[in-house]
Amino acid sequence: MTPSARLSAAIDILADIIARRRPAGDAIKDWGLSHRFAGSGDRAALSGLIFDALRRRASCAHVMGSEEPRALLLGMLATVRGLDVDAIAKLCDGARFAPAPLSEDERTRLASPSLEGAAPWVRGDYPQWLDGELKAMFGEERVAEAEALAARAPVDMRVNTLKAKPEEALAELAHLHPEPGQWSPLALRIPLGADGKQPPITSEPAFVKGGVEVQDEGSQIAAILAAPMPGSQVLDLCAGAGGKTLELAALMDNKGQLYAHDSDVRRLKPIHERLQRAGVRNVQIRAPRGTADVLSDLEGHMDLVLVDAPCTGTGTWRRNPDAKWRVRPGALAERTAEQAKILEQAVRYVKPGGRLAYVTCSLLNSENAGQIRALLEKHPDFSVVPSTEAVLALGSRGLALRQAALDLPEGLMLTPRRTGTDGFFISVLKRAA
Numbered sequence: 001m002t003p004s005a006r007l008s009a010a011i012d013i014l015a016d017i018i019a020r021r022r023p024a025g026d027a028i029k030d031w032g033l034s035h036r037f038a039g040s041g042d043r044a045a046l047s048g049l050i051f052d053a054l055r056r057r058a059s060c061a062h063v064m065g066s067e068e069p070r071a072l073l074l075g076m077l078a079t080v081r082g083l084d085v086d087a088i089a090k091l092c093d094g095a096r097f098a099p100a101p102l103s104e105d106e107r108t109r110l111a112s113p114s115l116e117g118a119a120p121w122v123r124g125d126y127p128q129w130l131d132g133e134l135k136a137m138f139g140e141e142r143v144a145e146a147e148a149l150a151a152r153a154p155v156d157m158r159v160n161t162l163k164a165k166p167e168e169a170l171a172e173l174a175h176l177h178p179e180p181g182q183w184s185p186l187a188l189r190i191p192l193g194a195d196g197k198q199p200p201i202t203s204e205p206a207f208v209k210g211g212v213e214v215q216d217e218g219s220q221i222a223a224i225l226a227a228p229m230p231g232s233q234v235l236d237l238c239a240g241a242g243g244k245t246l247e248l249a250a251l252m253d254n255k256g257q258l259y260a261h262d263s264d265v266r267r268l269k270p271i272h273e274r275l276q277r278a279g280v281r282n283v284q285i286r287a288p289r290g291t292a293d294v295l296s297d298l299e300g301h302m303d304l305v306l307v308d309a310p311c312t313g314t315g316t317w318r319r320n321p322d323a324k325w326r327v328r329p330g331a332l333a334e335r336t337a338e339q340a341k342i343l344e345q346a347v348r349y350v351k352p353g354g355r356l357a358y359v360t361c362s363l364l365n366s367e368n369a370g371q372i373r374a375l376l377e378k379h380p381d382f383s384v385v386p387s388t389e390a391v392l393a394l395g396s397r398g399l400a401l402r403q404a405a406l407d408l409p410e411g412l413m414l415t416p417r418r419t420g421t422d423g424f425f426i427s428v429l430k431r432a433a
């Protein structure tokens with residue numbers, strides 16, 4: 001496909017995503033199925049165009065004075081990709097398969113794209129209704145935080161120490177130019193290619209053999225700060241596909257017992273194959289079975305309970321820019337109610353003297369510090385482990401992480417701007433002995 005044809009197709013797909021409020025990945029996949037002539041390079045380029053436009057949807061609309069998919073893509077070419085008006089006009093020459101030529105108004109706007117006087121949610125590219133929540137968390141820094149959330153994310157890998165050493169994985173992936181992580185001793189960061197293209201990591205022998213996993217460095221840090229001890233009893237209450245379960249098992253060096261549960265059996269499905277590939281041997285999967293209480297025998301026995309709670313996912317907008325425009329106030333209310341319920345359940349499993357780690361990939365106060373404050377009010381036998389202590393699990397890099405993160409009385413907030421990771425809230429609590 002020519003660059004013009006790709007742009008034209010991207011406009012059509014973006015229209016579908018916006019009109020039907022559907023996930024971008026699904027729309028791109030469907031388009032690929034009905035346009036078999038497009039190769040993988042075409043699909044990658046289209047994804048890059050669409051995701052970049054979604055990342056900057058509000059500011060592109062402001063620059064172009066229009067919410068139309070064409071306006072969003074043209075605005076993105078000027079503001080994100082730095083194309084000048086002549087270069088954009090060349091792509092839009094009205095030829096077969098190319099977008100229609102630029103109008104006079106489009107030319108004027110693309111010649112001097114400006115965000116002067118735009119509201120914070122336009123400059124930061126987030127839904128207006130979230131402004132209060134983000135202000136509560138970041139105050140006047142919310143635009144800068146949101147701008148960092150609108151950038152592309154690198155690919156982070158975690159070395160699975162059950163199968164490989166960090167230096168071995170670095171050597172095996174050398175052709176992808178990985179760099180050691182800034183905070184997690186297990187992290188490798190792989191830079192993105194041109195157009196934001198990700199390398200096909202899951203086809204790499206290092207991945208297939210279980211030596212590395214794809215996992216954002218912030219997520220890695222969350223499991224490390226939870227500090228699961230080898231030989232201890234640990235419950236991963238919201239295990240999902242097992243991203244953190246695998247890391248907890250590696251941190252425990254396969255020693256002790258790790259229980260993986262999720263209320264949704266479908267979410268747990270991939271965990272079986274992933275545990276095998278990673279060489280994990282100390283996990284018992286406790287899948288839900290109708291109305292049976294599959295965790296009752298764990299009550300009061302856990303050294304550590306990890307709650308990797310369902311949340312709005314606002315911290316992962318770099319990776320899921322379409323999700324930020326789909327999230328609704330009703331979803332936030334639903335998530336906070338679920339979180340409170342899950343925390344209430346989680347405390348039952350923590351033994352006296354044990355710990356509870358609460359993690360979200362949300363930046364919103366009501367899903368993070370608000371939940372911890374409510375828990376502490378109801379359960380005075382729990383207290384927050386001070387961040388100075390919690391970060392020691394990271395070794396010598398811990399104190400630097402604490403300085404970089406937003407250090408709240410209830411826990412640490414990692415953000416793309418502060419720590420170069422996805423947004424994660426991590427609170428470690430201790431139950432009185």
Ligand SMILES: C[S@@+](CC[C@H](N)C(=O)[O-])C[C@H]1O[C@@H](n2cnc3c(N)ncnc32)[C@H](O)[C@@H]1O
Binds near residue numbers: 238239240242
């Ligand atoms: C953030 S995801 C977990 C991601 C996973 N820990 C990982 O690292 O890959 C949250 C999970 O919580 C699960 N969940 C929602 N409500 C729950 C509940 N009441 N009890 C247990 N799990 C629940 C969801 O099904 C979802 O898989």
